[in-house]
Amino acid sequence: MAYRISSMKRKVTLKEIARELDVSVSTVSKALRNSKEISQDTIDKVQAFAKLYNYRPNNIAISLKNRRSKNIGVIVPELSHMFFTQVISGIENIANANAYNVIICVSNESFQKEVINMEMLANGSIDGFIIAISKETQLKRDFHHLREVINQGMPLVMFDRVSEEIYCDKVVVDDAQAAYNAVRYLISTGCSRIALLSTPDHVSVGKLRTLGYMNALQDAGIEFNENLVVKANSDEECEEGVRKMLKYRVVDGIFAVNEIFAVIAMREAQRKQFRIPDDISFIGFTDGNISKYANPPLTTVVQHGYDIGQHAAMKLIAKLEEQEPDDHFTTEVIKTSLNLRESTKSLTK
Amino acid sequence: MAYRISSMKRKVTLKEIARELDVSVSTVSKALRNSKEISQDTIDKVQAFAKLYNYRPNNIAISLKNRRSKNIGVIVPELSHMFFTQVISGIENIANANAYNVIICVSNESFQKEVINMEMLANGSIDGFIIAISKETQLKRDFHHLREVINQGMPLVMFDRVSEEIYCDKVVVDDAQAAYNAVRYLISTGCSRIALLSTPDHVSVGKLRTLGYMNALQDAGIEFNENLVVKANSDEECEEGVRKMLKYRVVDGIFAVNEIFAVIAMREAQRKQFRIPDDISFIGFTDGNISKYANPPLTTVVQHGYDIGQHAAMKLIAKLEEQEPDDHFTTEVIKTSLNLRESTKSLTK
DNA sequence: TATTAACACGAAAACGGTTTCGTAACTCAA
DNA sequence: TTGAGTTACGAAACCGTTTTCGTGTTAATA
Secondary structure (H helix, E strand, C coil): CHHHHHCCCCCCCHHHHHHHHCCCHHHHHHHHCCCCCCCHHHHHHHHHHHHHCCCCCCHHHHHHHHCCCCEEEEEECCCCCHHHHHHHHHHHHHHHHCCCEEEEEECCCCHHHHHHHHHHHHCCCCCEEEECCCHHHHHHCCCHHHHHHHHCCCCEEEECCCCCCCCCEEEEECHHHHHHHHHHHHHHCCCCCEEEEECCCCCHHHHHHHHHHHHHHHHCCCCCCHHHEEECCCHHHHHHHHHHHHHHCCCCEEEECCHHHHHHHHHHHHHCCCCCCCCCEEEEECCCHHHHCCCCCCEEEECCHHHHHHHHHHHHHHHHHCCCCCCCCCEEEECCEEECCCCCCCCCC | CHHHHHCCCCCCCHHHHHHHHCCCHHHHHHHHCCCCCCCHHHHHHHHHHHHHCCCCCCHHHHHHHHCCCCEEEEEECCCCCHHHHHHHHHHHHHHHHCCCEEEEEECCCCHHHHHHHHHHHHCCCCCEEEECCCHHHHHHCCCHHHHHHHHCCCCEEEECCCCCCCCCEEEEECHHHHHHHHHHHHHHCCCCCEEEEECCCCCHHHHHHHHHHHHHHHHCCCCCCHHHEEECCCHHHHHHHHHHHHHHCCCCEEEECCHHHHHHHHHHHHHCCCCCCCCCEEEEECCCHHHHCCCCCCEEEECCHHHHHHHHHHHHHHHHHCCCCCCCCCEEEECCEEECCCCCCCCCC
16 A cells, blocks of 8 residues: 555654744744743744644653653552542543543552552653552551652552552542441431441451441440351352352441442342332442442442542642752542442431 | 661662673663673672672663663553453553553543543553543544554554444454343343343443344344434433333343443342242343342343453564564454353253 | 844754674684 | 774754754845
């Protein structure tokens, strides 16, 4: 297809415009930026030519010159969780409004991939990081890669899964408080035998949500019963745990630390002919599609991922644009709320 | 915190290493790459120093020099669909294996954002595109941004939502065939009054899946009944349409062009006390979490997003690495399969 | 008419690398 | 002793920009 090849307008550079118009590269550059150093005649000529040939400055060259890329790197453990995609949307919103581009990388919950991704991005491709660390990283407690980029003077904002060991800006939800509120809500609708579906303790959010659960019980004068706690590593463990619990224990409310465990439990309850919410009420963490389209639709703790993303991006950009680096870091706590749907009863007057 | 600042090792460059070791920049560069032009002594000295100061070459500089970034740009309409995140995983898999980095951008189903994102990335940040165009772009049929990057000599691979107007490599699922198979399956399990839940016709995949539905009916000798078709733009329209249909028509099978419409329909059926799958069977397109965690779990058409991503990445990288650009483009059709779950009956012998 | 200021532009350095080419110093054989 | 061939390195160009500074030309002023 010689036609296509010959019709190809290869990307035009300043140098080519300069040669074609018989002026210097500097003149072209200035003319394009409407410098008052350049005569109106020349400006018009250059801009017309640039437009004709669809000139676009090369981002890479500009990044090199300015020593900043106007890119923000985002690293998330996975994309399949609605929460993370909401955070990404929030980040994009603020970033784009400030002329920043967002580069997303996925660690896949792997420490190794997290390190690789960070190293790849840290060498000039981005100006700062927004990251939620992987489960594996939380388990290993190895944060050298985070320390390294911070030491290089690159701003970093952590969200959701954070570490107190790292000194940087953070945006989190108050997991303990959110869980507390959810369980209190169950209690206020008349539940008293409330089960907890959780993950192993090394996942920071699992631990905190468990804490909130226990506090809520205590404040309501309900005794903690460890037979009503299921800790699961997988869907299957969760299903099995719930099955046994429903068989041997009386339960009238279930609080799950994520939406998947919640719908698994609902399914199990429905198999056993429990009515939802009349016999058992359910609340899950994370307001995603799974909850929204569950039957009945699941009441959830909404973490406002979009807001979290916005705040994280605002913090990062503030750090990026400040003149003299300051070493003052803050942790922002985003309030959660309950999205009441049909898996819970109404408040009893 | 003067301590932290003073402990900051700013990024070290070749020039600084050269100055420190009193050799030239070229020598340092060569030494780091084990050039045989350089004596072993010098190599050792330089590499030791580089390691000590944790030298990492600046990607931006290398990109500028090589005129290639080793980055692949991926543009998807949204991240909240499992299908797209699966595709992204597949792309990442192949890309990383070939030392390419993946930059993800989200068009949010907006033509405008799609154009902006493409222009942003096209100016040096990436070497090639993998894209599924937005609904709005499909509606407007305005593909100038795609044509532009192609004309600039940048390889582009389209997937899922493609356009015949654009001449490039493509990876698609055979939507019509997949729908055909799904509906034939419903028929083979004894369904004969099968409803279709679809989207407006301008969405290419909606049209094709509708076609497959009609062909399946025809081949089975079942007359097409337009009263059994619901075309919806939103969840609400879908719910309303299904409600009416179940009220006035006899239906024993429902095929939906996405998983959300399918679970909405299931919920509606359950409200009306239909048993699933005994009274009505359901199949949805897209094998995501919503289907997996529905109750009952939904039988779906699985599009093998991971495979699609892998193939798209392979095609793109092949184009990127070939010596002389060839203008031969292919369209690859990835086979779908059915993930049989509890929303459908078993095959009748 | 001589001096100065404004104007319009180009040369060159810089960002951080890679690579080509030139060359000083040394080794070795004739 | 001379010529050729190695060895080990540096200078410079280059990728595509931006920006500082210098300068020739013209216009305005004394």
